[in-house]
Amino acid sequence: MNENMNTSTIRGPLDHEIRDQIISAATEHFSHYGYEKTTVSDLAKAIGFSKAYIYKFFESKQAIGAVICTNRLAMIMEIVDAAIAGAPTASEKLRCLFRSISEAGSDLFFHDRKLYDIAAVASRDQWPSAVAHQVRIRAIIQQILLDGRASGEFERKTPLDEATKAIFLIILPYVNPAQLQYNLDTAPEAAVHLPALILRSLAP
Template sequence: MTTSSTPVVSARGPADHTIRDQIVVAATEHFSRYGYEKTTVSDLAKAIGFSKAYIYKFFESKQAIGEMICSNCLQEIEREVRAAIDGADHPPEKLRRMFKAIVESSLRLFFRDRKLYDIAASAATERWLSARTYESHVKDMIRDIVQQGRQTGDFERKTPLDEAVTAIHLVVRPYTDPLLLQHSFDSAQEAPAQLSSLVLRSLSP
């Protein structure tokens, strides 16, 4: 399985991870209460008890703080999805578990706190690094499963690998993109089984 890497976000300043983490935790709570779009760095500084200039020693902008929060959220989803995949032995079951875990984890984390959803929506809209990295990692997971399935004979080999991976990603994308996910609630319960079954039929040799 491809190993994920942590995206590099725009953190800077002193190598004091304790203070940086403290800012991120406080920002998460503040954004959760007041919303990401409505909060300025000045508001955040006042709430945390730091000066605005001090926060800028660690993060170059509000977006940089949002990037860190979003990255943490997306990494949590990714860990859960990878754990689900690793819990299966055969590629078809890995694919089924991937679809199920993505839908369940995304719904829980993106909408656990509606205010924090604003950050995920901004990340998707503005194509933040954290969102692009997560998308890349989802494609990597799909690629690994398809390659394994081709090696075991469970999946066909005629379709170019990149084409197959892109197509499967497009199928699951409504449940990885928060902007699309908000319109997919009604089908969220049945979608993982139905979509994964459809994809598996298309991959049959």
């Protein structure tokens, strides 16, 4: 079922320990059996709760998957934010963005393949968590451009929104989990050559 996630899909207190227990158990279960092949009944049996009890906290399997997806994307963004924070210039921030996001996504693919599938489904079906992730990346790109223009590293003739969108479209195959799985072989080279090309185009 392709539902749009919103706050109504999460039931019960947000900080309820049973809710956290369900998420923890679901994360482990999905990591072994995959998201799409698992039903709420399978999950209930594995956790030891009734299906009806799980529905007290989440209205669907997607609602559970969305929380797990949000957690995993947040881990990726922590890596990206840390990499960018340590970069001394806007140019280096752009290089760090490409490198860290492709490395973090590839690492998730190879070490948590089944959980990666949740992120891929979220991207494919445009879950709010996946959409918010892309919005965050675009905001980072825009801020890097603003920093580069303020420091004189980047040209200022191209409208900011156009430059932001163009760079986002270039990095998208390595941001979107549904696309990254088909670009893993080229990710290391892309993380080097794509920002280099972009930086030449941004030169004043």
